[in-house]
Amino acid sequence: MIGSQGRENKLNSIIRACRIIVKMNQASPERRKSDAMYYQMLASYYTRLLNAKKEGEFVAAHTVFFPAEILYAMDIVPMHTETTTWMIALFTGDSADMLSTGAELGLASEICSPHRGLAGAFALGVLPRPSVMLWSNLVCDNTAKSGELLMEINHCPGFFIDHPFQHSEDEEKYLLGELTDMIHFLEEQSGRKMDWDRLADIVARMDRQIKLLREINELRKAIPTPFSPQGFLQLLTIDYLFPGRPDAIEYLETLRDELAERVKAGQGAVSPERFRLMSLFIPPMYLIGFLEKISQEYGAVSVTEPFFTYWGEGDLDPAKPLESVAKKSYMIPEMRMYGPLDERALNGIVSCAEQYRVDGAVYYADVGCRHTCATIKLFKDVLDRIDVPVLTLDCDVVDPTITSEEDIRDKLEQFFELLEDRQ
Amino acid sequence: MFGWLCTYVPEEIIHAAGALPVRITGYSQEMELEDGTAYLYINSCSFSRSCLQLGLKGEYDYLDGVIGGSTCDGARRLFDLWRNYIDTPFYHVLTVPRKYTQPAHDLYNSQVAQFKTHLEEFLNIQITYESLYQSTGVYNEARALLKRLYELRKFDNPPITGAETMEVLNACFRMPKELFNEWLRSLLDELAISDNTHTSRARLMVVGSVMTNPEFIKSIEEQGGLVVTDELCTSTRYWSDPVVLDGDKTPVEAISRRYLNNFPCARMFPSDERFNRILDLARDFRVDGVISQIIRYCVPYAHDLPLLTERLKAQGIPTLALDVEYGTSGSGQIRTRVQAFLEMLEAKRR
Numbered sequence: 102m103i104g105s106q107g108r109e110n111k112l113n114s115i116i117r118a119c120r121i122i123v124k125m126n127q128a129s130p131e132r133r134k135s136d137a138m139y140y141q142m143l144a145s146y147y148t149r150l151l152n153a154k155k156e157g158e159f160v161a162a163h164t165v166f167f168p169a170e171i172l173y174a175m176d177i178v179p180m181h182t183e184t185t186t187w188m189i190a191l192f193t194g195d196s197a198d199m200l201s202t203g204a205e206l207g208l209a210s211e212i213c214s215p216h217r218g219l220a221g222a223f224a225l226g227v228l229p230r231p232s233v234m235l236w237s238n239l240v241c242d243n244t245a246k247s248g249e250l251l252m253e254i255n256h257c258p259g260f261f262i263d264h265p266f267q268h269s270e271d272e273e274k275y276l277l278g279e280l281t282d283m284i285h286f287l288e289e290q291s292g293r294k295m296d297w298d299r300l301a302d303i304v305a306r307m308d309r310q311i312k313l314l315r316e317i318n319e320l321r322k323a324i325p326t327p328f329s330p331q332g333f334l335q336l337l338t339i340d341y342l343f344p345g346r347p348d349a350i351e352y353l354e355t356l357r358d359e360l361a362e363r364v365k366a367g368q369g370a371v372s373p374e375r376f377r378l379m380s381l382f383i384p385p386m387y388l389i390g391f392l393e394k395i396s397q398e399y400g401a402v403s404v405t406e407p408f409f410t411y412w413g414e415g416d417l418d419p420a421k422p423l424e425s426v427a428k429k430s431y432m433i434p435e436m437r438m439y440g441p442l443d444e445r446a447l448n449g450i451v452s453c454a455e456q457y458r459v460d461g462a463v464y465y466a467d468v469g470c471r472h473t474c475a476t477i478k479l480f481k482d483v484l485d486r487i488d489v490p491v492l493t494l495d496c497d498v499v500d501p502t503i504t505s506e507e508d509i510r511d512k513l514e515q516f517f518e519l520l521e522d523r524q
Numbered sequence: 525m526f527g528w529l530c531t532y533v534p535e536e537i538i539h540a541a542g543a544l545p546v547r548i549t550g551y552s553q554e555m556e557l558e559d560g561t562a563y564l565y566i567n568s569c570s571f572s573r574s575c576l577q578l579g580l581k582g583e584y585d586y587l588d589g590v591i592g593g594s595t596c597d598g599a600r601r602l603f604d605l606w607r608n609y610i611d612t613p614f615y616h617v618l619t620v621p622r623k624y625t626q627p628a629h630d631l632y633n634s635q636v637a638q639f640k641t642h643l644e645e646f647l648n649i650q651i652t653y654e655s656l657y658q659s660t661g662v663y664n665e666a667r668a669l670l671k672r673l674y675e676l677r678k679f680d681n682p683p684i685t686g687a688e689t690m691e692v693l694n695a696c697f698r699m700p701k702e703l704f705n706e707w708l709r710s711l712l713d714e715l716a717i718s719d720n721t722h723t724s725r726a727r728l729m730v731v732g733s734v735m736t737n738p739e740f741i742k743s744i745e746e747q748g749g750l751v752v753t754d755e756l757c758t759s760t761r762y763w764s765d766p767v768v769l770d771g772d773k774t775p776v777e778a779i780s781r782r783y784l785n786n787f788p789c790a791r792m793f794p795s796d797e798r799f800n801r802i803l804d805l806a807r808d809f810r811v812d813g814v815i816s817q818i819i820r821y822c823v824p825y826a827h828d829l830p831l832l833t834e835r836l837k838a839q840g841i842p843t844l845a846l847d848v849e850y851g852t853s854g855s856g857q858i859r860t861r862v863q864a865f866l867e868m869l870e871a872k873r874r
Contacts, residue, residue, distance in 0.1 A: 207830030209847065211567070211821045238622060242597045242791070245622065246827035249795050253831065261793045265631065266594030266619040275621070275631045440594075441617050442604035466565070471821055474565040475572075475601035479608055 111189045111199075111227045112151045118192035119144035135356040139335050142348050143188070153178040154229055159291040162231035162255075164247065166239035166433055167262070168426045170307060170345050171284060174300035175293050180231055182247075184341050186215040186222070190386040190499040198225060200500055206250070213469030214499040216247045223254045233290050234259035235283070239430065240439050241472045260286045267440045268431055276427045284423075300422040303345030307429065308417035310345065313353035315412060318405070320360040322457055325369025326377065326404045327360040330396030331389055332370070333380065333406045340433075375400030376520050379454055379462035379489070381480060382408065382473050385496045391506050399517045405457040407449050408435045442476065447483050454489050461520050462491045463513075467498050490523070492516040526643075527584060527612075529575070529592040530599050531757045531789070532620045534779050536767065537640050538591070539701065540651045540659040547697035548584065549758070550574025552736040554851040563605050569821045570850040571734050572602040579610045589614030589646070591639070596791050596824055614646045621784065622793045629781055636780040656775035660767045662701045669708045670696070670763040673715075677752045678809055681721035686730070686751025687742040693759055694736055724750030726812040726869040731755040731802060731832070733819040734850065743854030744815065749866050753809040755802050761787040790824035798828070799835050806841055813869045814843045815862070819850050842868065 119140040126137035153160045161172050162180040172179045190196050200214060202221030210217075222228045234257055236248035245261075252259040262279045265272035284295050314336060321328050335356075343349035363369075380403040384392055396402060405411060413432035417425035430436065437446040454462070462484055466474050481491045494512055497503035526538045527548040538545040551574050559580045560573030578584060590612050592603035600617070607615050618635045621628035640651055673689065676682055692711070696704050725748035730741065736758050741751050754760055767782040769775065788798045806814065814836055818825045833843045844865040846858055854862070 207833060207845075209818070209820075209826040209829070212823060212826050242823040243827070245791065245793075246824050249793075250827065250831060261622070263622045263628065263793065265621070266600070267617075271631055271634045272619060275627055278627045441600075442608070468567055471565075471567050471569075471823065472597040472601060475568050475597070475605065477565050478563045479605065 108225060108227050110151060110229065111193070111222060112147045112185075112229070114193045115147050115188045116144050116151065119147070133356070133359050135352055135359055136335075138348070138352045138355060139339070142343060142352060143338070145348075146342055147188075150178055150180050150229060159233075159293065160229065160231045161233050161235050161287070162251065163235040164237060164239075164244040165341065166244075166430065166435065167235060167237055168280065168344075168430065169342070170300065170303045170426050170429075171280070171287070171295070173345065174296050174303055175284075175287055175291065176296075177287065177291060177293065179342075180229070181341050182219050182251075183215040184338060185228065186218045186499055187383075187386045189218070189222070190501075191389055194387045194501070196387075196499050196501075199227070206254075208250075211469065213241075213243045213467070214497050215469075216243045217469075218499055219247070220250055220254060223251060230255045231257055233257055233287070235262070237262035237264050239264045240435055241470070243469075258286075258290060264430065264439075273427060276430070277423060280423055280427060297422060300426075301419040304417050304422045304425045305345075305419040306347065306350055307345035308419070308425075310340075310349055310353060311412050311417070311429075311432070313350070313357055314340070314410065316357050317353065317360060318410060318412075320357065320364050321404050323364040324377075324458070325367070325371070325374035326402055327363035327368065327370055328402075328404075329370045329393065330402040331384065331393050333403055333410050334383075334389065337383075337409050369402075371397055371400045371402050373400050374402060375524075376460045376517060377402060377404045377458060379404070379450075379457070379459045379484075380406045380409075381462055381464040381491075382467060382470070383498050384463075384465050384494075385501070385504070385509075386498055387501050388496075388506060388509065391509075395510060395513055399513070401513075401517060403463075404459060405453045406434070407453040408438055410434060411449065411453055413437070438472065438476070442479065446476075447479070450480055450483055451487055454484060454487055459489055460524070461516065462489055463516070464491055464493045465498075466493050466495050468495060468503050469497060469500075490516075490519060525587055526589040526591060526614070527587045529590065529603060530595045531762055531786070532593040532595050532783055533591045533618065534636055534639070534783050536656060536659040536663050536779050537636065537643065537651065537776075539662065540655040541643050541647055541649060542655075543588070543647070544700060546587070548575050548579075548590070549694075549697065549734075549736050550576075550578055550850065552694070552851055553739065553853065554849060563609065564601060567821050568601060569598040569733070569819045571819055571822075572598040574850050575602055576605055576610075579606055584610070584612070587612055589616070589643075591616045591618070593618045593620040595620055595789065596822075598822065614643075616642050622791060624785060624792070624797070629784055632784045633777050633780040636783070637776050640776060653775055656779070657769065660769060660775060660779065662705065664766045665705050666696060666701050666708070667763045667766050669705060669712065672712055673708065674753065674760070676715060679721075681723050682750070682752060683715045683718050683720050683722070685722055685741070685745050686728075686754065687738040687745055689751075690736070690738040690741055690759070693762065694738070696762075697736075697758070722750055724748060725866050726750070727752045727810055729753045729755065729802075729806055729809065729811040729814045730759075730817060731814055732817045732825050733822040733848075734758055735817060737851050737853060739853040740817070740848075741854075743859055744862050747859065747863055747866060749813075749862065751815075752811065753805050755787070755798075755805060757789060760805065761789065790828045795828055795831060799832055802832065803835065803839060806836070806839065811841060812873070813865060814841055815865070816843055816845045817848045817852075818845070820847055842872070
């Protein structure tokens with residue numbers, strides 16, 4: 102097994118970067134207050150994780166779209182695996198050692214980079230070892246298959262949630278059973294009991310969180326739109342790392358008020374706003390700074406993301422906390438991509454494009470993401486019916502060797518020219 | 525005729541409806557996949573792209589329906605694209621749990637029952653218990669005959685090669701099962717009195733992604749390796765377990781139990797169920813080495829590879845890992861690597 106050999110824990114880099122950004126934001130009164138809050142939350146999340154073992158806390162590493170509400174209710178420290186690899190790429194720009202170690206473990210290059218990188222990071226000892234590994238099949242084979250190798254690398258037990266593919270009464274019942282079994286597993290492993298009252302409080306806050314996200318989405322419909330070009334990544338992270346957390350509510354309320362003020366003042370995120378874009382899937386994390394800059398330069402802004410910020414309908418009921426956790430998993434925006442790709446997904450895109458009055462869509466075609474890329478043609482055709490052009494950008498969310506900044510700049514510039522001609 | 529996309533689709537239900545189940549396998553040799561790639565993108569496995577390519581070209585226009593399962597990303601997206609771009613009268617997709625627990629069996633049983641009802645409505649017929657019992661008998665006989673064929677491969681010098689066995693299996697996916705059973709019985713009779721035997725430099729097992737090209741196996745065997753068994757959804761995993769009919773279960777329950785409990789695909793959890801059955805095969809067929817052939821972007825098998833290699837190594841069985849495209853004939857670089865692997869196995873024996 103590859104050892105840590107004195108390498109610095111990667112979380113330190115994330116924490117340092119977040120703290121610097123917080124200080125810079127606090128020193129710039131023109132910056133959004135919510136922005137500083139966001140980075141402060143990230144710093145706290147990773148600081149708690151970094152110190153967890155030392156302080157005798159129980160750590161659960163978990164994959165994306167996992168019901169972290171349950172972990173918070175049991176006072177278990179969560180570690181969102183994919184987001185952590187994205188954050189390393191975002192704040193350090195360098196995941197090469199993690200990816201090459203993943204390859205040394207025998208993971209093929211076709212396996213998506215967040216998962217290859219994660220296995221490499223654990224093997225290198227540059228991330229804290231979890232007490233348990235938790236994963237599910239939401240939303241692809243990579244999440245479904247990553248857990249067992251990570252259990253072996255970390256010498257820890259694990260639990261796999263088998264999320265049903267479609268949505269029926271039988272399938273909801275099956276999912277509830279899976280969640281119940283996982284709670285029993287966690288109680289056994291951690292020696293902690295599920296606090297149902299606390300879970301009910303968390304569900305109540307999660308319901309509030311979803312409503313706030315819907316309010317924010319409404320504000321983003323304004324012309325000019327008030328939220329920053331790549332700001333949706335913050336909304337995504339809040340949902341992934343902080344479901345039902347009091348600080349998430351505080352952040353979202355602050356952001357909503359800031360955006361409402363901007364809308365009232367007719368103040369856009371880019372000036373002048375020239376291109377309103379739909380973002381399909383996740384941009385390369387190591388290029389976020391560049392994407393923000395080129396968006397400002399060309400007056401382009403992401404106003405809607407059907408699979409990340411556009412929540413499904415419904416409310417959560419704190420009186421039925423576990424049922425609500427199960428229900429939430431069907432309301433997650435990306436769930437439109439799960440199950441058969443039917444009218445839910447296709448109408449969702451068309452509806453977003455129309456409601457948000459988009460000029461074009463950017464499809465971030467992550468080379469390691471099969472279940473998303475297989476929809477490019479389908480989504481392009483659907484958007485073509487309402488005359489919305491789509492740019493497909495081949496990239497990788499973590500691995501910078503797949504595409505260059507120059508290449509992305511060239512393609513975006515050509516796309517902006519096309520959009521301009523159409524105007 | 526109804527096309528099915530994955531071994532988790534219960535063929536007996538289609539057969540009991542009086543229809544012919546046909547496995548959709550795309551083109552079993554390498555081919556240009558322009559349309560398949562344009563629709564499914566380059567990072568879908570070449571098996572899915574090959575199936576879609578033929579579908580888009582009208583090669584499956586004879587089908588009355590297509591049935592898929594939520595088995596892997598490639599299969600589910602192939603189903604999505606098929607439904608959106610290829611005009612087939614009937615579509616059905618089954619939720620296939622990834623576990624073997626009782627609630628998973630209950631869920632899958634309800635899925636199979638829903639599929640049966642959907643098919644009955646579409647064909648305007650009733651699929652009776654009697655017809656299900658009869659179809660199960662036909663399919664179990666095919667499984668038993670294939671098992672007998674594989675038993676012959678345990679011999680020191682088997683009378684049939686791995687490539688020839690794959691030809692037999694390819695016929696099994698497409699022919700009416702009653703006719704296939706008749707032909708396989710004749711083949712087994714012939715092999716019983718045949719003095720045809722095959723010697724080898726090493727006894728091999730092929731594991732990994734879907735594969736239907738006998739030329740791939742032939743290229744290994746031309747170099748002196750003999751493929752004596754395999755763990756593919758187009759081979760052992762297709763026929764290995766019978767449907768067990770007993771008084772306690774309805775035929776639908778018995779069928780659904782068999783399909784979920786069958787020799788598992790890499791998609792299932794825990795993976796040790798699959799690994800242990802591979803280790804059993806390696807022992808029973810006295811395998812010297814394992815060739816893992818994984819289609820690029822076949823993620824479930826790619827994730828399993830490090831864990832499987834480690835378990836085989838612990839039993840003293842080396843693994844050759846090949847990244848392939850669906851339909852590869854095993855020429856060129858693959859041939860060179862197989863040659864080196866066989867040399868290594870021979871050196872290990874000395």
